[in-house]
Amino acid sequence: MIEIQNLEKIFYNKKAQTIALKDISLSINKNEIFGIIGRSGAGKSTLLRCVNFLERPTSGRIIVDHKEISALSGAILREARRNIGMIFQHFNLLSSRTVFNNIALPLELVGINKSEIFNRVKFLLELVNLSDKCDCYPFELSGGQKQRVGIARALALKPKVLLCDEATSSLDPETTKSILTLLRDFAHNLDLTIMLITHEIPVIKEICDRVAVIDSGKIVEQGNVVDIFTTPKSKITRRFVNDRMLPVILLESLKQQPPGNAVLRIVFVGPSTNTPVITEVIRRFNVQLNILHGNIEYIQDIPCGNVVIEAMCQSHELQAAIDYMRINNLSVEILGYVDNNHRTTV
Amino acid sequence: MSTTIIELLFDALLETILMVGASSILSALIGIPLGVILMVTCEKQILENKSINRILGTVVNATRSTPFIILLVVIIPFTRIIAGTSIGTIAAIVPLTIAAIPFISRLVEASLTKVDTGLIEAAEAMGASPLQIIVKVLLPEARSGIVTDLTTTVINLIGYSAMAGVVGGGGLGDVGIRYGYQRFCLEVMILVVIILIVLVQIIQSFGDFFAKKLTKRSTRS
Numbered sequence: 001m002i003e004i005q006n007l008e009k010i011f012y013n014k015k016a017q018t019i020a021l022k023d024i025s026l027s028i029n030k031n032e033i034f035g036i037i038g039r040s041g042a043g044k045s046t047l048l049r050c051v052n053f054l055e056r057p058t059s060g061r062i063i064v065d066h067k068e069i070s071a072l073s074g075a076i077l078r079e080a081r082r083n084i085g086m087i088f089q090h091f092n093l094l095s096s097r098t099v100f101n102n103i104a105l106p107l108e109l110v111g112i113n114k115s116e117i118f119n120r121v122k123f124l125l126e127l128v129n130l131s132d133k134c135d136c137y138p139f140e141l142s143g144g145q146k147q148r149v150g151i152a153r154a155l156a157l158k159p160k161v162l163l164c165d166e167a168t169s170s171l172d173p174e175t176t177k178s179i180l181t182l183l184r185d186f187a188h189n190l191d192l193t194i195m196l197i198t199h200e201i202p203v204i205k206e207i208c209d210r211v212a213v214i215d216s217g218k219i220v221e222q223g224n225v226v227d228i229f230t231t232p233k234s235k236i237t238r239r240f241v242n243d244r245m246l247p248v249i250l251l252e253s254l255k256q257q258p259p260g261n262a263v264l265r266i267v268f269v270g271p272s273t274n275t276p277v278i279t280e281v282i283r284r285f286n287v288q289l290n291i292l293h294g295n296i297e298y299i300q301d302i303p304c305g306n307v308v309i310e311a312m313c314q315s316h317e318l319q320a321a322i323d324y325m326r327i328n329n330l331s332v333e334i335l336g337y338v339d340n341n342h343r344t345t346v
Numbered sequence: 347m348s349t350t351i352i353e354l355l356f357d358a359l360l361e362t363i364l365m366v367g368a369s370s371i372l373s374a375l376i377g378i379p380l381g382v383i384l385m386v387t388c389e390k391q392i393l394e395n396k397s398i399n400r401i402l403g404t405v406v407n408a409t410r411s412t413p414f415i416i417l418l419v420v421i422i423p424f425t426r427i428i429a430g431t432s433i434g435t436i437a438a439i440v441p442l443t444i445a446a447i448p449f450i451s452r453l454v455e456a457s458l459t460k461v462d463t464g465l466i467e468a469a470e471a472m473g474a475s476p477l478q479i480i481v482k483v484l485l486p487e488a489r490s491g492i493v494t495d496l497t498t499t500v501i502n503l504i505g506y507s508a509m510a511g512v513v514g515g516g517g518l519g520d521v522g523i524r525y526g527y528q529r530f531c532l533e534v535m536i537l538v539v540i541i542l543i544v545l546v547q548i549i550q551s552f553g554d555f556f557a558k559k560l561t562k563r564s565t566r567s
C-alpha cells in the first residue's frame with residue numbers, strides 16, 4: 001500500500017545542511033499497522049511527512065495506493081492527499097470551529113453538499129463515540145476527545161492510509177490505550193493501512209504488526225514486532241528494548257570478560273514459554289542457575305518471556321547448556337560476567 | 347454654553363465619524379487582502395513569493411514611514427483625481443485611507459502569522475488549496491485578532507483625522523485647534539478632548555467585546 005524507495009531528505013539552511021533521511025526503503029502492506037520508532041531527532045516526523053508530501057523529498061520515490069506521490073504536484077497532489085488521512089500529536093483542530101465543523105472541514109473542501117456532510121459527520125461522530133460533543137469547541141474537550149475528533153476528521157474522506165505522528169504522545173496511558181484500540185479497530189473494520197510514529201515502546205507493542213527502527217535518518221532494523229522486541233539485532237534497537245528491562249545495578253556490575261559467572265539473557269517466544277527447558281537444563285548439565293531478573297509480557301497476545309540468569313558452572317558445561325537451549329528454540333545471549341562473590345549483592 | 351457651540355461640536359463630530367468611518371471601511375477592504383498577501387507570500391508560507399513580498403513590503407513600509415501631515419499634502423493631486431476635489435471632508439477620506447491601508451495590512455499580517463502552523467499543515471494534509479487555506483483556516487482562526495487590528499486602526503484614524511483640517515476636512519480635531527488654540531476658547535478645546543476620549547473609549551469597548559466573542563478559547567476571567 002505504501003512503497004518508499006531510496007528516500008533521501010536534506011534540509012538546506014543558510015550555511016549548514018542537515019541530512020534528515022538517508023536511503024530509506026520501506027514497504028507497507030495493505031491493512032497493516034506499521035510502526036516507526038526512533039529517538040528524538042532521528043527523522044521520524046520527516047519520514048512521515050514525506051509520505052503525503054508535506055515535506056518534499058530530496059530524492060527517492062513514494063508510491064501510495066499505486067499512485068506515485070513523488071511525481072505529482074498542484075491539484076493532482078491535493079487530490080491524492082485526500083486518500084491519506086493524518087493525525088497529529090497536538091491534534092491541530094481549528095479553534096474557531098465546533099467539533100462538528102472540524103470534522104466537516106475536509107468534506108467542505110471537496111464541495112460535498114450540506115445534507116451529505118451532515119450524515120457523514122454524524123456517522124463519524126458515532127464511530128469515535130463523541131456524538132454528545134457535536135457542538136462543543138475544541139477548548140471544551142479533553143486531550144483524548146480532541147484526538148478522537150482528529151481521527152474522525154482524518155477519516156472523513158474515507159482514506160486508504162492513515163498517518164499518525166506521535167498521536168498519543170501527549171495523552172495519559174489510559175487514554176492512549178483507548179485511542180490505540182480505536183485505531184486498531186479501524187484498521188480491521190475500515191480497510192485502513194496505518195503508518196504510525198512514536199518514541200513509546202508500549203504503543204508499538206500494543207498495535208503494530210511490523211516496525212522499523214530509525215536512527216540518524218537511517219533504518220537500522222525492520223521486521224515483525226515480536227521478532228524485533230525479542231531478538232533485536234542492532235545496538236540501537238537493543239538499547240530501546242533492553243535498557244528498560246535490566247536493573248541498572250546489574251548492568252553496572254557486568255564485566256565484558258571472564259573470570260566470573262556468566263550472565264545470560266534468555267528469550268522465549270510463543271509456545272516455548274510453555275516448555276520447561278530451564279528445568280531440563282539444570283537436570284542435564286552440571287549448572288546452577290540463579291534468576292536475576294525476568295518478566296513475561298504479551299506482544300499482540302503472543303507471550304514473550306525474558307529472563308536474565310547467572311550461570312554457575314565450568315565453561316564447557318556452560319557452552320553445552322547454551323547449545324541445548326538454542327536447539328530448543330530459546331534465544332540466548334551472554335550479557336557479561338559477574339564476580340562470584342558479587343552474587344549476593346545483586 | 348451657547349447653542350452655537352453645541353451645534354458646532356455636533357457638526358464636527360459628524361464630520362469626524364464620516365471621515366473615520368469611510369476611511370476605516372475602505373482601508374479594511376484593501377488592507378485586509380493586502381495583509382493576507384503579505385503573509386502568504388512570506389518565506390516558508392503557502393504561496394511563498396519573494397519578489398511580490400519584497401515589492402509590497404517596501405511600498406507598505408514607505409507609506410507607513412511618511413508622516414501623515416506630509417502624506418496629506420503630497421497626495422493632493424491624487425486626491426483630486428479620486429474625489430474630484432482636494433478640499434473638504436470627502437477629500438480628506440482619501441489620504442486617511444491611504445495612510446491606514448499599510449497600517450492595517452501589517453497588523454493583519456502579524457495576526458495571520460500567529461495562526462498555529464500545525465493548522466495550515468493539517469489543512470494541506472487534507473488536500474486544501476492555498477485559497478481554501480486562506481478562507482477556511484487563516485481568516486477564521488485569526489478573526490478575533492483581526493477585529494482587534496480594526497479597532498486599533500479606527501482609533502488611529504481618529505487621531506489622524508485631527509490633522510484633516512489642513513485640507514479643510516473639518517472634524518473635531520479641526521474645531522479644537524481653530525477655537526481652542528487660535529482663538530483661546532479653552533472651553534471648546536476641553537470639550538473636544540472629552541468627546542474624543544469618549545469616542546475612543548466606546549470604539550475600544552466594542553472592539554474588545556467582539557474580539558472576545560470570537561475567541562473560542564478558555565479565557566481566564
Ligand SMILES: Nc1ncnc2c1ncn2[C@@H]1O[C@H](COP(=O)(O)OP(=O)(O)OP(=O)(O)O)[C@@H](O)[C@H]1O
Pocket residue numbers: 011012013018019020038039040041042043044045046047199
Ligand atoms: N524544517 C526543517 N529545517 C531544518 N532541519 C529540520 C527541519 N525539520 C527537521 N529538521 C531536522 O531533521 C532531523 C529530523 O527531524 P524530525 O523532526 O524528523 O525528528 P523526529 O524523529 O520526528 O524527532 P522527535 O521525536 O523529536 O519529533 C533533525 O535533526 C531536525 O533538526
Ligand SMILES: [Mg+2]
Pocket residue numbers: 044045046166
Ligand atoms: Mg517528530
